[in-house]
Amino acid sequence: MGLxxxxxxxxxxxxxxxxxxxxxxxxxxxxxxxxxxFVFDLTFGGMEQLELGDIEVAVAAxxxxxxxxxxxxxxxxxxxxxxxxxxxxxxxxxxxxxxGRAALGVVVPEGFGAAVTSGQEAVVDVVEGESAGLxxxxxxxxxQAVLDRVNAGAQAAAAGGIAGLPPEQLEAVARSVAxxxxxxxxxxxETSREQLSFSGSLVAGQxxxxxxxTVGFGxxxxxxxxxxxxxxxxxxxxxxxxxxxAAKALTAYVLGVVATAVLLTAGxxxxxxxxxxxxxxxxxxxxxxxxxxxxxxxVARVARTAEQAQVAQSILAxxxxxxxxxxxxxxxxxxxxxxxDLNPIAAFMHGLGITSGGGGLGDLGQPLAxxxxxxxxxxxxxxxxxxxGAAS
Amino acid sequence: MTRDTAPHPATDGPGxxxxxxxxxxxxxxxxxxxxxxxxxxxxxxxxxxxxNGAGKTTTISMVAGLLAADAGTVTILxxxxxxxxxxxxxxxxxxxxxxxxYPELSARENLLFFGRLQGMGGKELRHRxxxxxxxVGLADRAKDATKxxxxxxxxxxxxxxxLLHSPTLLILDEPTVGVDPQSRNAILESVEAxxxxxxxxxxxxxxxxxxxxxxxRIAIIDSGRVQAEGTRDELVRLTGELDRxxxxxxxxxxxxxxxxxxxxxxxxxxxxxxxxxxxxRDAPTAVAAIVTAATRAGMSLADVEITRxxxxxxxxxxxxxxxxx
Numbered sequence: 001m002g003l004x005x006x007x008x009x010x011x012x013x014x015x016x017x018x019x020x021x022x023x024x025x026x027x028x029x030x031x032x033x034x035x036x037x038f039v040f041d042l043t044f045g046g047m048e049q050l051e052l053g054d055i056e057v058a059v060a061a062x063x064x065x066x067x068x069x070x071x072x073x074x075x076x077x078x079x080x081x082x083x084x085x086x087x088x089x090x091x092x093x094x095x096x097x098x099x100g101r102a103a104l105g106v107v108v109p110e111g112f113g114a115a116v117t118s119g120q121e122a123v124v125d126v127v128e129g130e131s132a133g134l135x136x137x138x139x140x141x142x143x144q145a146v147l148d149r150v151n152a153g154a155q156a157a158a159a160g161g162i163a164g165l166p167p168e169q170l171e172a173v174a175r176s177v178a179x180x181x182x183x184x185x186x187x188x189x190e191t192s193r194e195q196l197s198f199s200g201s202l203v204a205g206q207x208x209x210x211x212x213x214t215v216g217f218g219x220x221x222x223x224x225x226x227x228x229x230x231x232x233x234x235x236x237x238x239x240x241x242x243x244x245x246a247a248k249a250l251t252a253y254v255l256g257v258v259a260t261a262v263l264l265t266a267g268x269x270x271x272x273x274x275x276x277x278x279x280x281x282x283x284x285x286x287x288x289x290x291x292x293x294x295x296x297x298x299v300a301r302v303a304r305t306a307e308q309a310q311v312a313q314s315i316l317a318x319x320x321x322x323x324x325x326x327x328x329x330x331x332x333x334x335x336x337x338x339x340x341d342l343n344p345i346a347a348f349m350h351g352l353g354i355t356s357g358g359g360g361l362g363d364l365g366q367p368l369a370x371x372x373x374x375x376x377x378x379x380x381x382x383x384x385x386x387x388x389g390a391a392s
Numbered sequence: 393m394t395r396d397t398a399p400h401p402a403t404d405g406p407g408x409x410x411x412x413x414x415x416x417x418x419x420x421x422x423x424x425x426x427x428x429x430x431x432x433x434x435x436x437x438x439x440x441x442x443x444n445g446a447g448k449t450t451t452i453s454m455v456a457g458l459l460a461a462d463a464g465t466v467t468i469l470x471x472x473x474x475x476x477x478x479x480x481x482x483x484x485x486x487x488x489x490x491x492x493x494y495p496e497l498s499a500r501e502n503l504l505f506f507g508r509l510q511g512m513g514g515k516e517l518r519h520r521x522x523x524x525x526x527x528v529g530l531a532d533r534a535k536d537a538t539k540x541x542x543x544x545x546x547x548x549x550x551x552x553x554x555l556l557h558s559p560t561l562l563i564l565d566e567p568t569v570g571v572d573p574q575s576r577n578a579i580l581e582s583v584e585a586x587x588x589x590x591x592x593x594x595x596x597x598x599x600x601x602x603x604x605x606x607x608x609r610i611a612i613i614d615s616g617r618v619q620a621e622g623t624r625d626e627l628v629r630l631t632g633e634l635d636r637x638x639x640x641x642x643x644x645x646x647x648x649x650x651x652x653x654x655x656x657x658x659x660x661x662x663x664x665x666x667x668x669x670x671x672x673r674d675a676p677t678a679v680a681a682i683v684t685a686a687t688r689a690g691m692s693l694a695d696v697e698i699t700r701x702x703x704x705x706x707x708x709x710x711x712x713x714x715x716x717x
Binding site for chain 1: 453456457475476478479481482484486488489490491494495497501505506508509510511537553
């Protein structure tokens with residue numbers, strides 16, 4: 001092992017030891033993001049487990065009315081809500097709802113079908129109980145949609161009457177319109193295979209956001225060393241000047257990889273998230289940490305003091321994290337969408353979405369290209385930008 | 393020795409450890425160092441004495457290879473110095489003005505860390521670390537985190553790191569700033585001991601007493617230029633001032649004055665009822681003859697006080713301002 005390599009490892013080892021003793025890296029890199037994950041999960045986690053339950057609907061409908069029967073059948077056969085139809089007389093519906101034995105009441109009036117076929121507006125009475133909830137809203141919405149269609153049939157029949165069609169044809173027209181296949185259907189939604197679940201977004205987003213803070217502990221050590229005088233001493237040592245910067249980069253990289261891996265692992269365990277292939281996730285972690293380290297090197301060049309750098313780094317972390325959807329989903333199109341797509345944390349989350357959907361290394365081309373491209377550009381920028389701290 | 397003119401380029405003597413020639417360094421429009429030249433022989437302690445902002449630290453940064461000179465050259469053991477000259481840096485121990493130590497690490501860990509960067513290792517390093525801890529008086533606190541140390545202890549460790557690899561040239565930049573008198577004395581004793589062992593020392597300070605006590609030769613630096621250079625006595629002679637001796641006592645003071653005026657070393661003598669004020673050359677040498685002459689003339693001495701012009705006087709003489717301005 002050459003002397004330069006030994007010197008590099010000596011500086012990196014010493015940096016890591018000091019960071020661990022300092023405790024702040026443990027707090028910012030692990031404790032705070034994990035705590036935030038728990039807080040967000042407690043606050044918003046219930047939204048992900050939203051499932052519609054069943055509902056009892058008291059229904060009064062004329063026995064010999066085919067359209068009324070079709071209306072009741074539509075409500076009973078809903079896919080998204082289990083509806084238990086409680087047959088009742090028209091005057092029993094309201095007491096049933098008031099007593100809580102039914103959450104919703106529907107009264108289809110006598111002559112409903114005849115009214116529709118004669119071109120009159122179809123009307124039903126709905127009684128909504130306190131326990132109707134979201135399920136009641138769904139049933140009412142479906143009823144409304146069906147009635148709209150029935151009314152369209154009634155209008156068609158009325159138009160036919162005006163045109164002088166015989167009664168048997170008018171009824172056929174009204175039925176055909178009312179019973180036609182719906183133009184707007186509902187199907188049970190299925191998330192994209194590249195989209196993380198709520199918990200997955202939470203874990204990945206917090207890991208990505210706090211990555212910038214974590215790598216900052218390594219890179220911004222350069223500014224701290226300058227301020228405390230140790231940088232001058234390091235530069236007086238018999239070693240290549242670039243080794244000091246390389247050691248900071250290696251320290252930041254190790255901290256970033258370890259912290260992100262721990263956060264993803266812990267988050268997976270605590271929130272039941274499966275990010276998929278460990279190898280593919282590992283490659284994503286390596287890439288996003290490279291991007292984070294390069295970005296913080298730019299900050300280190302621009303800032304005059306460690307304090308300035310920490311402020312700038314915090315702003316960058318929040319902007320990149322939030323725009324990536326670390327706290328809530330962000331969608332944008334056009335130029336803004338393109339800019340958001342270049343965000344390495346967004347690319348990291350996108351990559352994790354792919355792996356959690358079963359994708360492997362071969363499917364990660366786009367997010368990896370974004371992260372590594374970002375790392376390359378930021379690394380070049382950090383070499384080209386004048387070092388304001390050294391000049392001050 | 394020069395005065396009010398640019399010093400002549402230092403000559404690279406066969407045994408010189410350091411030769412700096414016509415160093416220039418600018419920061420924008422500011423010329424921080426303007427044609428500084430000096431050389432240091434083995435075992436010599438060379439002082440750069442000047443107020444804050446005089447250019448001492450910039451000069452040292454160029455000598456230590458931290459900063460490239462805009463003009464001029466520095467050689468250590470005959471080899472040119474620069475930020476990328478790793479071979480030369482092995483011979484230099486730098487003690488920066490700032491406390492260049494890691495607060496989270498103990499004294500031993502700090503020393504081990506910098507020792508490894510110097511290429512040391514194994515038993516040699518551990519043994520040397522023990523030695524240095526003894527030298528700087530921190531052996532009993534070696535395992536404590538340095539953030540728990542007093543200012544003086546940190547300063548001593550700062551020096552210890554600089555001499556850990558037994559450098560040929562030790563550079564100390566204001567090593568006693570902000571240090572209590574006890575630690576200050578310990579630091580000065582350490583430097584004296586190192587010089588006695590043959591180490592060349594470049595010492596910057598704005599404390600006149602330290603320069604007088606430690607340095608074999610001194611460059612008085614101000615506004616980036618060396619105003620004068622030489623031994624302490626050589627520099628003092630620049631002022632044209634002589635030493636003063638005050639004899640206080642009873643008896644025949646007038647006769648005593650007559651007697652001492654006859655001595656070659658005495659330039660001038662004024663007497664009053666109980667004291668005799670003399671202007672003399674080389675007071676330490678002449679004082680014995682003066683006391684003898686005054687006593688024989690009938691003066692009974694109660695007190696003898698010697699006052700010599702110091703480097704403060706020299707600085708005032710050369711620059712027209714006090715050293716601590």
